Amino acid sequence: xxxxxxxxxxxxxxxxxxxxxxxxxxxxxxxxxxxxxxxxxxxxxxxxxxxxxxxxxxxxxxxxxxxxxxxxxxxxxxxxxxxxxxxxxxxxxxxxxxxxxxxxxxxxxxxxxxxxxxxxxxxxxxxxxxxxxxxxxxxxxxxxxxxxxxxxxxxxxxxxxxxxxxxxxxxxxxxxxxxxxxxxxxxxxxxxxxxxxxxxxxxxxxxxxxxxxxxxxxxxxxxxxxxxxxxxxxxxxxxxxxxxxxxxxxxxxxxxxxxxxxxxxxxxxxxxxxxxxxxxxxxxxxxxxxxxxxxxxxxxxxxxx
Numbered sequence: 001x002x003x004x005x006x007x008x009x010x011x012x013x014x015x016x017x018x019x020x021x022x023x024x025x026x027x028x029x030x031x032x033x034x035x036x037x038x039x040x041x042x043x044x045x046x047x048x049x050x051x052x053x054x055x056x057x058x059x060x061x062x063x064x065x066x067x068x069x070x071x072x073x074x075x076x077x078x079x080x081x082x083x084x085x086x087x088x089x090x091x092x093x094x095x096x097x098x099x100x101x102x103x104x105x106x107x108x109x110x111x112x113x114x115x116x117x118x119x120x121x122x123x124x125x126x127x128x129x130x131x132x133x134x135x136x137x138x139x140x141x142x143x144x145x146x147x148x149x150x151x152x153x154x155x156x157x158x159x160x161x162x163x164x165x166x167x168x169x170x171x172x173x174x175x176x177x178x179x180x181x182x183x184x185x186x187x188x189x190x191x192x193x194x195x196x197x198x199x200x201x202x203x204x205x206x207x208x209x210x211x212x213x214x215x216x217x218x219x220x221x222x223x224x225x226x227x228x229x230x231x232x233x234x235x236x237x238x239x240x241x242x243x244x245x246x247x248x249x250x251x252x253x254x255x256x257x258x259x260x261x262x263x264x265x266x267x268x269x270x271x272x273x274x275x276x277x278x279x280x281x282x283x284x285x286x287x288x289x290x291x292x293x294x295x296x297x298x299x300x301x302x303x304x305x
Contacts, residue, residue: 001033001034001035001036002032002033002034002035003032003033004030004031004032004033006023006025006031006033006054008033009023009031009033009050010022010023012033012035013035013048013056016035016037016044016046016048017058017061017063017065017110018061018062018063019058019059019060019061019062020058020059021056021057021058022056022057022058023054023055023056024054024055024056024057025052025053025054026052026053026054029052029053030051030052031050031051031052031054032049032050032051032052033048033049033050033051034048034049035047035048035049036154036158037158038157038158038164038170040170040171040174042111042112042114042115042174043063043109043110043111043112043115043174043177043178044063044109044110045107045108045109045150045153045154045157045158045173045174045177046107046108046109046110046158047105047106047107047108047154047158048104048105048106048108049104049105049106050072050101050102050103050104050106051103052102052103053100053101053102053103054100054101054102055098055099055100055101056097056098056099056101057096057097057098058096058097059096060093060094060095060096060097061091061093061094061095061097061110062093062094062112063093063110063111063112063113064090064091064092064093064110064111064112064113064116064133064181065090065091065108065109065110066088066089066090066091066108066109066110066146066150066181066185067085067088067089067091067106067107067108067109068085068086068087068088068089068106068107068108068146068147068150069084069085069086069101069104069105069106070105070106070107070147070150070151071103071104071105072101072102072103072104072105072106073100073101073102073103073104074086074099074100074101074104074106075099075100075101076089076091076097076098076099077097077098077099078090078091078092078095078096078097078098078137079092079095079096079134080135081135081137081138083137085099085101085104085106087140087143088140088143088144088146088147088150088184089137089140089143090133090136090137090140090181090185092133092134092136093113093133095133107150107151107153107154108150109149109150109153109177109181111174111177111178111181113131115178116131116178116182116187117131118221118222118225119175119178119179119182119221120182120187120188121221121224121225122219122220122221122222122223122224122225122230122231131187131188132186132187132188133187136185136186136187137185139185139186140184140185140186141183141184141185141186142183142184143184143185144184145180145183145184146180146181146184146185148180149176149177149180149181150177152173153173153177156169156173156282157169157170157173160282162273162274162277163277163282165277166277166278166280167216167217168215168216168217168254168277168278168279168280169277169280169282170217171217171218171219172217172219172280175219175220175221175222178221179221200241202227202228202229202234202237203227203234203237203238203241205226205227205228206223206224206226206227206234206238206246207249209222209223209226209227210223210246210249210250210253211253214250214253214254214257215257215279218250220234220246220247220250223246223250234246251290252294254279254280254281255279255287255290255291255294256294257279258275258276258278258279258281258287258291258299259291259294259295259299259302261275261278261279262275262299262302262303263302263305265303267304270303271303272284272287272288272299272300272303275299275303276299287299288300
């Protein structure tokens with residue numbers, strides 16, 4: 001979306017973040033608003049650009065939001081914290097937020113607390129009992145990780161319609177964003193750790209879950225939850241059982257699915273890129289390398305046969 005109308009911009013921002021947002025614009029300077037976003041039932045990524053100087057206020061967001069001012073000036077205040085948007089920051093749900101900014105390029109990622117719970121359960125192997133939303137920005141451990149993740153989301157999902165159209169790619173990238181968020185900001189009690197150790201049965205459950213859902217938008221966190229353990233513990237168990245991490249096991253299953261589709265495709269009905277995206281591979285060149293390592297030929301050769 002693009003507009004020179006502050007009223008339409010305010011409506012767009014309010015719709016994007018699912019809450020009324022007041023936008024006060026300095027009328028002495030030209031105004032321009034541009035927005036690209038990808039919605040998801042559990043999370044959303046967006047890039048917004050403002051030309052001009054303005055102030056925004058909202059009483060509360062329904063989701064947790066992480067944001068980074070890639071360009072421009074940005075000063076924010078949330079709860080009892082304040083800072084410079086050039087360092088990624090968290091806006092907890094149900095917390096008043098104000099910001100003053102100008103000539104801004106802002107990247108954001110928002111996620112429901114239910115999704116946050118799910119990903120954390122996969123990380124620690126149990127339900128997170130003590131989510132901490134206060135003082136997160138003062139205790140940030142690696143905000144640069146979030147900055148790189150937000151940049152990557154804009155460069156992939158928001159810039160390429162084919163990537164955005166792939167359910168597997170959307171879910172993988174959204175889970176990657178949540179994982180980087182909870183790694184960079186301490187939203188769980190540091191004393192909470194892995195509560196369940198993996199067993200051979202857990203590995204079998206993980207393999208069965210992958211095989212049954214290989215064409216569905218599942219993540220490693222989903223697999224850990226389904227197997228009843230944590231991501232870290234599951235990785236250790238897979239190395240012991242197969243000498244590879246679960247992500248590699250899932251990737252091989254998806255390459256096998258792509259192989260079957262390429263072999264069955266009628267001439268001219270699809271492309272290697274489209275098949276790769278459907279099976280969760282954003283980079284065709286990387287997919288071709290992995291495919292050739294498994295099948296001894298380029299995927300385009302399989303498609304032409």
